[in-house]
Amino acid sequence: MAKELTTRVENYSQWYNDLVIKAELADNSAVRGCMVIRPNGYAIWEKMQAQLDKMFKETGHVNAYFPLFIPKSFFSREASHVEGFAKECAVVTHYRLKNSPDGKGVVVDPEAKLEEEYIVRPTSETIIWDTYRTWIQSYRDLPILVNQWANVVRWEMRTRLFLRTAEFLWQEGHTAHATREEAITETEKILDVYADFAEKWMAIPVLKGLKSPNERFAGAVETYCIEALMQDGKALQAGTSHFLGQNFAKAFDVQFLNKENQLEYVWATSWGVSTRLMGALIMSHSDDHGLVIPPKLAPTQVVIVPIYKTDDQLKQISEKVVEIMAALRSKGITVKYDDRDTFKPGWKFNEHEFKGIPVRIAIGPRDLENGTVEVARRDTLEKSVYQITDLETKIEHLLESIQQNLYQKALAFREENTFKADTWDEFKRILDTTGGFISAHWDGTPETEQKIKDETKATIRVIPLNNKQEEGKCIYTGNPSKQRVIFARAY
């Protein structure tokens, strides 16, 4: 296997696209902006889903499912929501096709026009709060802690596999609370879940904080986010958790009788991560040799390749491999034996490297004699000879060490690429050279943020939680500022 892969330095964007397609993670489809997630990619997404789902359940959430379609009028109920979401979307106007008059195909039946059009959900606040009205009467019905795994559609003009697609898969949590405080606590709890998942499972360090008003979710009072830095110095928003106040409860008239027997509007949150995380994962760790997947999310953690010339050698090796696999599996390690006779070991090495399997074990006749195996780790590409005794414990530790190393490497990269800028020239110079996170003063107005964006394409990615307060001058207007915020160009 000799996959041609554009290098990151040559063309980062092309490298990413090549990698996604050649590692068979996803494909473009016949439908504009919609991707096919191939088995290799979906297996990683399944591992992400399983872990996130576990974390949601451990924090008291349950899953449910709401309709794919939303009546058009629902979007007009919450003023800022409609501005943000109801514009670029897929609209269902008819419910029947009929044979075309020329007999060569089918056409839309004009008589089957819907009275009110349906929108394919771009996000489900409206349909869910329309439902919650019937679920909530009293404080005893609260809180509602519901999550949904679903597909959503946003008619994006420029799409990129995983990062921005017209249809994508995600989870969206929608919770309902009796008090403002409880809703804010929930919003922050989920932010912590997302950050933990990104750091401990995806091995991606993230900044936690608030969005500026310009970047806030349409309909939210406050948007919390986790923000990661990719290898090309661009930021990627990896998850958001919104405190929605009583906006949707008011729009859909969801009130409850509190303990004092008075009617109050319900407090809300919503939060989500999507298949975009696949893009973040790929871009954070992979290199010019192909994919690098953190062991905790790798569908196959270890691959074993036999090195042999004769059938007899293969037979002896395979017997030993059966033992090794059983030992590894007893530690919960997922392992595959690649004994295909249609490919040479070197070809297999390249393929497994390209597809990002964290650890490769090679075993030949001399290894059998010596009681050893050759172990290659994908992150550093280092090879070592291991004594076969207690191999499962050694591999278990190696996998942990790879997981840690990937995180530390990404953290070091972020630290090297986080800069303070105190002048506008410096700010622009950083953006045009290294990129990265730029910590700079901002006068706190949406107008200034917009002007900075218009001139440089950089936006405020995050106002860090517990941000240090310090006097300063806005990088753009020179007006007084109380704190630095984090700017970057972003995906």
Added chain:
Amino acid sequence: MAKELTTRVENYSQWYNDLVIKAELADNSAVRGCMVIRPNGYAIWEKMQAQLDKMFKETGHVNAYFPLFIPKSFFSREASHVEGFAKECAVVTHYRLKNSPDGKGVVVDPEAKLEEEYIVRPTSETIIWDTYRTWIQSYRDLPILVNQWANVVRWEMRTRLFLRTAEFLWQEGHTAHATREEAITETEKILDVYADFAEKWMAIPVLKGLKSPNERFAGAVETYCIEALMQDGKALQAGTSHFLGQNFAKAFDVQFLNKENQLEYVWATSWGVSTRLMGALIMSHSDDHGLVIPPKLAPTQVVIVPIYKTDDQLKQISEKVVEIMAALRSKGITVKYDDRDTFKPGWKFNEHEFKGIPVRIAIGPRDLENGTVEVARRDTLEKSVYQITDLETKIEHLLESIQQNLYQKALAFREENTFKADTWDEFKRILDTTGGFISAHWDGTPETEQKIKDETKATIRVIPLNNKQEEGKCIYTGNPSKQRVIFARAY
């Protein structure tokens, strides 16, 4: 909790609908024919998914994800498929809304009309085979054993929660093979997986067999199915597995180079089960007291209710319950402690009965003294006093016994309600009295099947596998027949 539930004898259909809504399994939504699956219902669906997914993976399948939308022209490629599927469906014609001139809402932007309309997938053969063309070049690329968990939309006119909804959740397997034999083996393997799942997990006995041409999947060469009998004597198709021949490969030009280096069209299968299984589960086992859920699919298998008057009693009981729960969990049993102080035990008993928790344990001060608990099983409503010693093993056996009992009960019901009919009068009389499966001779023509359907609403549900061959006369035409087939009215 005193839920009003229509009895089955009174009005079976109303009983079902009441139960689904009052047990909070699903709700109707603001979107025509689309349901909301509530957390109680979704938790059961998740258990079904997890087990099916495991069985698919154990038989070598992997998951992937294909686009929600299908270009309209794709449906015209396979002649019988378009007849069956492209008619009643949701059609996306536009991709943008804009503010309405009166400023009061949003309207479809006429300038954002799609050149070719998209259909919301009613099933994904077309988009998947369009993709497989790029994945398959040689016999080395085969077989492809892919499954997808997804939502689909069919614009049904009359909808019923779970049984027939415009949007539903399902899995659809789509496999590609080098030979006809291999594809047929796959089709039959999946039929066995479905039957095993229905019988061992859902505790529903099923007939395995083939569909008659009239009931075949649009585009299939042969449709295999599992067919179950509901308590009202109507049949329910619980899963289908289709041998598609080379129909879709030809429609989408998917050829491969075989070992002899010749181009051949690829052989295909597709197979699916859906949230309809929820309907089957509910209708098979539940009674006039509410839901009955087989232990293997019950999200909560055991609930413990404390019986107390004083806080001190509650404290002592709760200490014992903590021990019991740990012991039960060590056996993999899911257990909840219902110590809410806002409801009385009797109310709780009714609620857990209504929601179908398989086993209820009550424990009071006298039980503490005697080292006993009261155990109630949901299937028979019997109560017994159990010594607390080794309770976990006893409960484990009880759950197994409930699972078995539900299956045996459903099997006995089916046997009692399977009839042979040798005359047309007998056939009609059975349909109009008990209903059930009717084993009768049929002359093998689609015309006769259609006439029988028109006159009685009964259809051929299944031609059993390894069906006994016997000479006879068609129940309707009197023409010669070689075998009996199974008729019923169906959901």
